[in-house]
Amino acid sequence: MVEAGRATLFTDNRYTVQAWAEVHGAEVEITGKSSLVAAGARLASLRGRVRAGFAPEQVTVQQSTVVSQAAGKRVRWTPVAGAVEGLRGVKDAGEIAMIREAAILAGRVWVSVLKLVKPGVTEIELAAEIEYGMRMGGATGPAFDTIVASGPRAALPHGRASAKPLEKNELVVFDLGAILRGYCSDITRTVYLGRAPRKIKGWYAAVLEAQEAARAAVKSGVTAGEVDAAARRVLERRRLGKRFTHSTGHGLGIEVHEAPRLARGDQSRLAAGNVITIEPGVYIEGTGGIRIEDDVWVQDGGAETLSQARRELLEL
Numbered sequence: 209m210v211e212a213g214r215a216t217l218f219t220d221n222r223y224t225v226q227a228w229a230e231v232h233g234a235e236v237e238i239t240g241k242s243s244l245v246a247a248g249a250r251l252a253s254l255r256g257r258v259r260a261g262f263a264p265e266q267v268t269v270q271q272s273t274v275v276s277q278a279a280g281k282r283v284r285w286t287p288v289a290g291a292v293e294g295l296r297g298v299k300d301a302g303e304i305a306m307i308r309e310a311a312i313l314a315g316r317v318w319v320s321v322l323k324l325v326k327p328g329v330t331e332i333e334l335a336a337e338i339e340y341g342m343r344m345g346g347a348t349g350p351a352f353d354t355i356v357a358s359g360p361r362a363a364l365p366h367g368r369a370s371a372k373p374l375e376k377n378e379l380v381v382f383d384l385g386a387i388l389r390g391y392c393s394d395i396t397r398t399v400y401l402g403r404a405p406r407k408i409k410g411w412y413a414a415v416l417e418a419q420e421a422a423r424a425a426v427k428s429g430v431t432a433g434e435v436d437a438a439a440r441r442v443l444e445r446r447r448l449g450k451r452f453t454h455s456t457g458h459g460l461g462i463e464v465h466e467a468p469r470l471a472r473g474d475q476s477r478l479a480a481g482n483v484i485t486i487e488p489g490v491y492i493e494g495t496g497g498i499r500i501e502d503d504v505w506v507q508d509g510g511a512e513t514l515s516q517a518r519r520e521l522l523e524l
Contacts, residue, residue, distance in 0.1 A: 399524055
């Protein structure tokens with residue numbers, strides 16, 4: 209809870225030691241009741257009519273009901289969408305360093321798993337190896353459920369790893385990320401199991417060109433929609449525009465999906481210190497999909513790619 213002159217974390221005695229160790233710049237109040245009830249009671253204790261803001265994207269209906277009932281009728285609630293995300297959007301040097309390490313770790317683990325990619329191994333076995341490798345590299349866990357999608361399943365942009373075995377002559381999409389010291393990475397790479405036909409190579413080249421075009425458009429002050437448009441222009445020129453079914457990227461930090469969202473027509477402006485993903489893709493039903501994703505640090509006048517795994521098409 210943030211007031212004009214102070215900030216307070218309300219929690220219960222299960223988290224006493226952790227709260228005192230990890231919370232800086234705010235008071236800690238250990239309560240024997242619900243943290244939401246305690247926050248509401250603090251509001252109720254204030255004099256006169258009280259105006260309180262809340263982030264609607266972070267609070268459930270049930271949570272809102274509990275705290276408002278505890279606060280009483282004198283409190284006027286005002287939704288303040290994006291307030292928390294806006295504060296977190298610009299990262300400092302220490303945060304950039306942690307995201308860079310998380311991105312490098314994810315790329316290193318992906319490279320180490322390539323030797324296991326062969327016909328007969330299942331998607332879920334590869335996902336397990338990736339998540340194990342990230343933990344062994346220091347991650348507290350994956351930033352999200354690791355995606356390994358092969359053959360026709362690679363046409364699913366968010367296809368979870370399944371028991372499907374890999375087969376010869378098919379695309380395999382790997383989407384993975386690590387949580388390292390509290391910060392997330394998110395990278396995607398696509399390989400071909402066998403000798404890729406000319407059409408597949410053409411699609412891959414188009415996606416890579418789209419990613420490079422979007423990456424080149426990134427700098428502070430440009431709109432998120434302009435970066436998205438840079439990727440779409442390439443794919444539309446290659447007659448693959450309708451195969452690109454999602455946004456070009458999203459913000460990255462403590463959560464794997466943060467503001468800004470690099471979507472068609474989005475007018476929010478990138479700021480120096482934002483970390484975003486650049487991840488165009490094409491998806492062909494019955495054949496598979498191709499996506500290439502990197503983590504990018506927005507700077508004045510340009511950008512720096514934090515992830516380092518190789519991007520050229522690999523034929524395994």
